[in-house]
Amino acid sequence: MDEVLQAVIRAHARPMEPRPTGTAPVLTALPGVRAVLFDVYGTLLISGSGDVGVNAAAGRGDAFVAAVRAAGLAWPDDRDGAEGVAGLTEEIERQHAHARKHDGVQYPEVKIHEVWRNALVRLGVTDTPHQTMETLDRVALEYEMRVNPTWTMPHAAETLESLRSRGFLLGIVSNAQSFTPLLFPALLGKTIRDFGFDRNAMGWSYLHRQAKPGTALYEHAARALQRDHGIGPEQVLYVGNDLLNDCTPAQQVGFRTALFAGDARSLRWREGDERVAETRPTVVVTDLRQLLECVSGAA
Structure with a gap:
């Protein structure tokens, strides 16, 4: 891989x-x-x-769509990729808040494949959280290389x-x-x-x-x-x-x-x-x- x-x-x-x-x-x-x-x-x-990229400025919707499709996942033509970017941002913020509250970590970090796994489910791109690690690694990297x-x-x-x-x-x-x-x-x-x-x-x-x-x-x-x-x-x-x-x-x-x-x-x-x-x-x-x-x- x-x-x-x-x-x-x-x-x-x-x-x-x-x-x-x-x-x-x-x-x-x-x-x-x-x-x-x-x-x-x-x-x-x-x-x-x-x-x-996780710490960079907000990514672009077109980069999100291209990354999802390059990893073999579907994204409808009539759906704005900005919705996907917002989903990633919300998931990162959710994980950060949880780490601060429950683990006492002042400067938390995420594992990006977990962010993508959870965000894709919430966005309805997939109906299962059990995406293969290969797919999650691929989509995360495809997005990263486009925005950063x-x-x-x-x-x-x-x-x-x-x-x-x-x-x-x-x-x-x-x-x-x-x-x-x-x-x-x-x-x-x-x-x-x-x-x-x-x-x-x-x-x-x-x-x-x-x-x-x-x-x-x-x-x-x-x-x-x-x-x-x-x-x-x-x-x-x-x-x-x-x-x-x-x-x-x-x-x-x-x-x-x-x-x-x-x-x-x-x-x-x-x-x-x-x-x-x-x-x-x-x-x-x-x-x-x-x-x-x-x-x-x-x-």
């Missing part, structure tokens, strides 16, 4: 270039760094919406390879869905394992049912790095494009931070937001290769 989904990604992928941000890099040497963790959307990958096109950020692959060759441990902390890891082989040509990402230093929001800007995903990665490799938070550099979602929680758990200011689509300074009033990124990079100027080699 992964091959089918990767084919969907490639079928919809189109080259994109970063948009200038007018930001000047702020670089400094970062001695003692042993691990570099990354955000995905807007950092390693150009994101048309600036974030994973992605492409490789310049120099992402070579930066990852250079960091790995210098002995740095690599990890990911990202708002994401189950299809997100497939973007790597589909667009970057290598799987996450091939790039050398540590399997335990991974904080995927959909797996933990918690999202950024909460600290839970960062705390998970910090515990794994300390337990498995004896790497303390002060020895970790986290790279992301959002001062609130990325730099603030990473700073709160003790990581050093690199704000990636390389694409105007995704750069989030969060000006005027009191939640970032105490956030100070350690460095600001406008090209991923600049990370290599800040870290020399893992100790």
Whole structure:
């Protein structure tokens, strides 16, 4: 099934270039760094919406209809696709409210195939909640690739390879869905394992049912790095494009931070937001290769 989904990604992928941000890099040497963790959307990958689709702006009705039909499901010609988008939004909001009330999660995350399963039943697209996982994965990805096109950020692959060759441990902390890891082989040509990402230093929001800007995903990665490799938070550099979602929680758990200011689509300074009033990124990079100027080699 992964091959089918990767084919969907490639079928919809189109080259994109970063948009200038007018930001000047702020670089400094970062001695003692042993691990570099990354955000995905807007950092390693150009994101048309600036974030994973669940957190992006409202999708388009035509994208909903096309996705449903591409997955082999029916949608009448005289029915507005905006109704489908509203159904997805309502289901996400319902699940978020339930997690906040019953689980005490401040920043909840959904599993998108569950959202689609429940929404499709409520919309009358199917009369059974027992859709196959293949169908649900397919329709979720078909929709995502239409509302949030992605492409490789310049120099992402070579930066990852250079960091790995210098002995740095690599990890990911990202708002994401189950299809997100497939973007790597589909667009970057290598799987996450091939790039050398540590399997335990991974904080995927959909797996933990918690999202950024909460600290839970960062705390998970910090515990794994300390337990498995004896790497303390002060020895970790986290790279992301959002001062609130990325730099603030990473700073709160003790990581050093690199704000990636390389694409105007995704750069989030969060000006005027009191939640970032105490956030100070350690460095600001406008090209991923600049990370290599800040870290020399893992100790």
